[in-house]
Amino acid sequence: MICQEQHAATWQLARVRTMASALLVSAGLLLPNAPLAAQQISALHAAGPKIVDANGKEVVLRGFNVGGWLLQESYILQTDTLNSQWRIKQGLLRTMPEAQMEEFYRQYRANFITKADIDFLAKQGFNCVRLPFHYDLFLTAAQRHARNQALLTPRNVTGYVDNLSTWYDQDQLFTEKNLEGFRLIDNVLNWCAANKLYVILDLHAAPGGQGTDRNINDNLVPLDLWKRRDAKGRAIYQDITVRLWEKLAARYKNDSRVAMYDLINEPHNLNAANGMSADNQELSALYARLVDAVRAQGDQHILLLEGNGYGNEYTNLTPDKLRVRDKRNLAYNAHRYWCPNTPEAADPNPNQINLIKNLAAFRDRWQVPVWVGETGENSNEWFGAAVEGLNAQNIGWCHWNIKRVDSPASLLRVKPYGSILTPEGRTALLRNVQFANCTPNRDVVAALTQSASYSAPFAPLAIPGTIPASNYDLGRAGVAYQDDFSAKVDYRDNTSWNLGGAYRNDGVDIVSTSEVGGNAFAVSHLNAGEWLNYTVAVTSAGTYTVQLRVLPATTPGRLTLKLGTVTIGSVVTNQQSPSEKWQTLSFQAAPLPVGRHTLRLVVEQPVKQLSWIRFAPASSTGASGQ
Structure with missing residues (x-):
């Protein structure tokens, strides 16, 4: 093995080369993309259990x-x-x-x-x-x-x-x-x-x-x-x-x-x-x-x-x-x-x-x-x-990894392109993989870069207005949402953390939906004890009629809404009919104050899917039936 003094000398030489490179570039004697310019980023080496730069900084x-x-x-x-x-x-x-x-x-x-x-x-x-x-x-x-x-x-x-x-x-x-x-x-x-x-x-x-x-x-x-x-x-x-x-x-x-x-x-x-x-x-x-x-x-x-x-x-x-x-x-x-x-x-x-x-x-x-x-x-x-x-x-x-086709778990989502074995599919693939045509998965970025207590709006949400159920806040389980199964911790268990795999990569189960007049995505498999937070801006104080677009489960369900710590109302679903019809359920909410609030949807009894929550001034609409 080479002695420690020789080791230190090797990396001191790297530091000298870095300084020499910078001087040559500034003097116009070396092009910025010439080999020595690479030394503008400090060389790394191992120092015991740490990786450090040429100055010894970890x-x-x-x-x-x-x-x-x-x-x-x-x-x-x-x-x-x-x-x-x-x-x-x-x-x-x-x-x-x-x-x-x-x-x-x-x-x-x-x-x-x-x-x-x-x-x-x-x-x-x-x-x-x-x-x-x-x-x-x-x-x-x-x-x-x-x-x-x-x-x-x-x-x-x-x-x-x-x-x-x-x-x-x-x-x-x-x-x-x-x-x-x-x-x-x-x-x-x-x-x-x-x-x-x-x-x-x-x-x-x-x-x-x-x-x-x-x-x-x-x-x-x-x-x-x-x-x-x-x-x-x-x-x-x-x-x-x-x-x-x-x-x-x-x-x-x-x-x-x-x-x-x-x-x-x-x-x-x-x-x-x-x-x-x-x-x-x-x-x-x-x-x-x-x-x-x-x-x-x-x-x-x-x-x-x-x-x-x-x-x-x-x-x-x-x-x-x-x-x-x-x-x-x-x-x-x-x-x-x-x-x-x-x-x-x-x-x-x-x-x-x-x-x-x-x-x-x-x-x-x-x-x-x-x-x-x-x-x-x-x-x-x-x-x-x-x-x-x-x-x-x-x-x-x-x-792992920067890009995947139609995946919420990558940093950038690539749109589906068809088959790589067809000319049309290959043309679409070459187009779709380009950065400008990819969709950043902002929730993945937040999970990797923010603290465990971090929470932020996923999208601007206002009352009055319609809140897509899938646009709950960014954040960890127990902070922005609660779901029965939110991570895979055993390679032998292939249970999906997102039963539907659409739109976002949390434990919340999201599916695509073609429900007429609804959101493109719905939250599904809402089980008792689960909840979702939404950061909302109430722009006008007053009394509101609240509507929830739901697909009932096979047993009666119950969803409750809270603004902060105050319960503002609940809806009860009927047992699912053989035709699996969507229902619009309503209640009259207590007066809501102006300002930024956390709206929490609490699942008290199971519901199959929730598409959206809508707040309308009570004076402009009455309670709707199923």
Whole structure:
């Protein structure tokens, strides 16, 4: 190991380079986009359990993944029957020439993430972007053609591997400086630097595939990264992975815009059942090669390790077990999905670190930084609780994901486009993924950036007027609303936190509705004990007739409205009729005072759906019947 004095000297040099770069730019001797200008963002390194900048100040990285862009995952695009990017390509190649397919993908990559998306992320207060990418973006056009041929029939995979071996031996892999993968990374680095955001480079689809889930790693054959041997008996995909990181390190080793290298995303199902060791021996050996290869390039970036089991299990991967020459600047990753956020929740295996208690204990035990590279795919309530727990431990995180088709759980919602296998669908997809055509999910932003007690209006609501039931306030469960089931905390339980999955991402169950004269969305499955808050502005004092548009449940229901702590009235629904007819129920409210108030809808007995609440001056309308 290099002594502490040498370590400090290395990062003092980075600081000097930063100052030199700024002087050169100000003097007009260096263009702002020249390589040294990258030093305007301070280089990061590990100092015990912390990530710090060149001045020793701790930096907690909190940001977003831009997944689904440089590697398509089927569920992000709602093409789940196709399951992975290579199967999407396979389907396209059945209906179009390869050149046309490649052109579609070039356009897709040009539209899905642009500077506008990165600017938006920065405005929300995030400070980093994790960039998942596919190794095939670093192949030449001819090399990618060989891989495309392997997509069409399994018998071509061996031929592709033979080609890879030849290219590897002849040093023809990743050598061209203008490969698409490098260009795309450079674009992201420039966009992020303009916003003072760090970038984490994430090899999301490693050569051969790092697991069995082809949707995640786009593998042609499961676990080929670990099992495939070429004609010379080499683990050729591992050799190629090492070669790729050598080239990336050589290119970006002095680029402080890069916070970390995430060497392999989510290795999984590396186990005895799949003919491998039961204790991560293969993963440990490859990490040793990768770490040594990056360091051999003179690159001291933080290297982010991911454990087996989708990034979380670190047996034989702890600092004392890794057989690497230089153990500085290592960090450990966790991917947190569908698990408890409570401080007391713990796993008996100390090397399994997706639970917050284990994560913090691992950091403290080994004195290494830990970071949550992926978390999300849940309700706003879970998001808020996760962020609260991680922030309390000063652990950084990166949310998954920036965009999804027709999803309330992403940062930006992409409109449905049809089928990717039709010309009309592809045209719509290329249009809909553009930032200007996406819809920000403001409730997701609030869940990730606001305190547990935060509450704010979701939309301006006035009395007199109509209040859409789905426009209840922003905020956590117990603050803005109460629902029986508001977060998934057990990966084995597939109960939806939003029975309907429309409009918003809270535990409140929202469905689309075509109810004539009503709102486009309705709150459904209103169970006894649940409630919703609405911030309203009463613009005119007086007595009001209140109407509620409801679809009754199979048993009589009762809804009560309160203004602040004062009950202003209730309605009782009849038992649901066989025709499931909507009802408009009314009551005369006590006089309402002018001002800003909290209106609370309380479910005392179940109601199937509520579309809207309407306040009209009593003098202008009488009580309506059903």
